[in-house]
Every structure is written in C-alpha cells, then in structure tokens.
Amino acid sequence: MHIEQGQVAVITGGASGIGYGLAETLVSRGVSVVISDIRSDGLVEAESSLQSMGGEVTAVLADVADESSVRALAERTMEVYGRVDLVCNNAGTVCPAAPLWEQSAQTWQRMIDVKVRGVIHGITAFAPLFLERGTGHFLNTASSGGLAPLSGRTPYTATMHAVVGLTETLDIELKEAAPGLGATVLCPGLVDTALGVNSAALGAISLPTGGAQRSMRSIGGGNVLTPREVAESALAAIEAGRVHAAPGSGVVERARRRVDELLADITVG
Numbered sequence: 001m002h003i004e005q006g007q008v009a010v011i012t013g014g015a016s017g018i019g020y021g022l023a024e025t026l027v028s029r030g031v032s033v034v035i036s037d038i039r040s041d042g043l044v045e046a047e048s049s050l051q052s053m054g055g056e057v058t059a060v061l062a063d064v065a066d067e068s069s070v071r072a073l074a075e076r077t078m079e080v081y082g083r084v085d086l087v088c089n090n091a092g093t094v095c096p097a098a099p100l101w102e103q104s105a106q107t108w109q110r111m112i113d114v115k116v117r118g119v120i121h122g123i124t125a126f127a128p129l130f131l132e133r134g135t136g137h138f139l140n141t142a143s144s145g146g147l148a149p150l151s152g153r154t155p156y157t158a159t160m161h162a163v164v165g166l167t168e169t170l171d172i173e174l175k176e177a178a179p180g181l182g183a184t185v186l187c188p189g190l191v192d193t194a195l196g197v198n199s200a201a202l203g204a205i206s207l208p209t210g211g212a213q214r215s216m217r218s219i220g221g222g223n224v225l226t227p228r229e230v231a232e233s234a235l236a237a238i239e240a241g242r243v244h245a246a247p248g249s250g251v252v253e254r255a256r257r258r259v260d261e262l263l264a265d266i267t268v269g
C-alpha cells in the first residue's frame with residue numbers, strides 16, 4: 001500500500017515510543033492520525049505535540065485488552081474521518097525478567113491480553129471496514145524477540161512469536177479476500193523508548209529499587225534505534241508489500257540462525 005496525504009491511520013500505544021514515532025512520521029506525510037492509549041496523561045501530551053507539528057490528530061483513550069474499548073475506537077475513527085487506511089496494533093508492555101518457571105500466572109495473562117488479544121481486537125474491529133472498501137493494511141508490532149528465542153522473558157517472547165505467526169497468516173487471508181489488503185509485522189531490535197517506565201506505571205513490572213530504570217541506550221549502546229527510524233522502516237516495508245520489517249543491529253543474523261537451526265533439526269532422519 002502506498003502511504004499518501006489524505007489517508008487515515010489508527011495507532012494503539014500512540015502516546016509514546018514506537019507508536020508516537022509512527023504518528024510523527026505519518027503526520028509528516030499528510031496522513032491524519034488517531035492516536036490511542038491507555039494512559040490519558042501521555043495521550044494528551046502526544047496529541048498536543050503532534051498538533052504543534054501541524055498534524056490532523058484525534059486522541060482516543062482505549063485499552064486494547066478490552067474488545068469493546070477497541071470497537072469504540074473504530075466507531076470513533078469512522079465518526080471523525082469516515083475512512084481508515086492503516087491500523088497499527090502497537091500497544092504493549094514488557095514483562096519481568098525471570099525464567100519461565102518463575103513467571104506468574106498474572107504476567108502470562110497480562111501479556112496474552114495486551115499483546116495477543118490486543119492485536120486480535122484491533123483486527124476484528126477494523127477488518128470489516130477494510131473489507132468494505134477493498135483496501136487497508138495492518139501493521140502489528142512484535143519484536144526481534146518474536147523471530148528468535150530471547151532468554152529470560154518467555155511471556156514476552158511467546159506472545160511476540162504469536163504476533164508474527166498471526167500476522168503472516170492474516171496477510172494471506174486478507175490477500176485472498178481482496179488484493180488491496182495486507183498485513184506487516186514489525187520486529188525491531190532495541191528502540192530508545194520509555195517501555196520500562198510505562199510498563200512499571202501500568203503495573204506490568206517493578207522498577208529496580210530507588211525507581212531508577214536503565215535507559216534502552218544504556219542497555220544497547222550504539223545499537224539502539226530511534227522510534228522515527230523504526231517508523232520509517234515499517235512504512236517502507238508496507239510500501240514495498242513486505243510482510244516483515246526487522247530493523248536493528250543483529251536482528252537479521254539472529255533470525256537466520258533460528259531458521260538454520262530449525263531446518264537442521266527438522267531435516268534430520
């Protein structure tokens with residue numbers, strides 16, 4: 001799908017990080033954006049910064065884990081703009097670092113509700129609108145942790161693998177329904193965002209004692225992407241008709257190692 005002026009995009013988790021980077025990039029291309037988030041303070045701030053860039057923006061408070069909340073987001077989008085071209089199912093949190101057997105049932109439930117059901121809610125709410133017009137694209141944010149194992153965060157890795165698998169299948173189903181439809185999964189490496197701080201504010205993790213959270217840049221050094229770089233890479237993938245976008249240093253190599261090991265294992269005997 002070509003991204004152009006006059007289109008309308010919806011972005012969940014749009015108040016911060018990658019979602020906000022997508023909003024900024026789309027606004028700079030003349031696309032109207034509906035930013036949605038569960039944190040009202042962040043949403044108000046994001047809306048006014050995007051408007052100060054000259055963007056046509058609507059902010060909608062919604063919890064992606066709640067199906068009716070996402071349906072209301074779709075209704076509001078149609079009420080305000082009467083069309084939708086791109087839906088970015090991006091909202092998410094990280095989970096505590098621990099081996100699988102120490103992860104709580106509550107963490108699993110939260111990751112499945114937000115990361116898997118949240119993406120599904122976005123698709124079921126907006127797909128009928130795409131099908132009606134015969135055009136539209138889903139961009140689902142997963143992670144490089146959805147392309148290869150990531151030790152110590154199984155609820156995160158497992159749900160991100162689910163988003164990769166469901167997007168690959170969704171893309172086939174959409175193209176079978178109409179050639180103008182499609183889906184792309186975004187699998188970045190480390191991105192300089194407030195994911196840790198926001199995840200703590202939402203109760204998904206506890207910050208280390210003293211409340212200090214190491215920044216992504218201090219964890220990843222020079223190998224950390226900016227949200228704008230991730231957004232440009234995602235939009236380039238959509239425009240090129242690609243199903244995967246995997247920006248970030250070392251991401252392709254890790255994915256290649258996983259595929260090579262998988263093929264070696266399953267071709268034995």
Ligand SMILES: NC(=O)c1ccc[n+]([C@@H]2O[C@H](COP(=O)([O-])OP(=O)(O)OC[C@H]3O[C@@H](n4cnc5c(N)ncnc54)[C@H](O)[C@@H]3O)[C@@H](O)[C@H]2O)c1
Nearest residue numbers: 013016017018038063064091092143190191193194195198
């Ligand atoms: N930062 C990274 O290094 C990185 C790398 C790969 C993938 N990701 C993924 O990218 C996505 C965006 O993360 P980010 O790094 O931009 O973090 P972020 O915290 O800056 O942005 C995520 C936004 O999602 C919102 N959110 C969380 N739960 C929600 C819910 N139930 N309903 C609606 N909104 C909700 C948060 O309030 C926040 O504004 C996440 O799914 C994350 O796992 C991040």
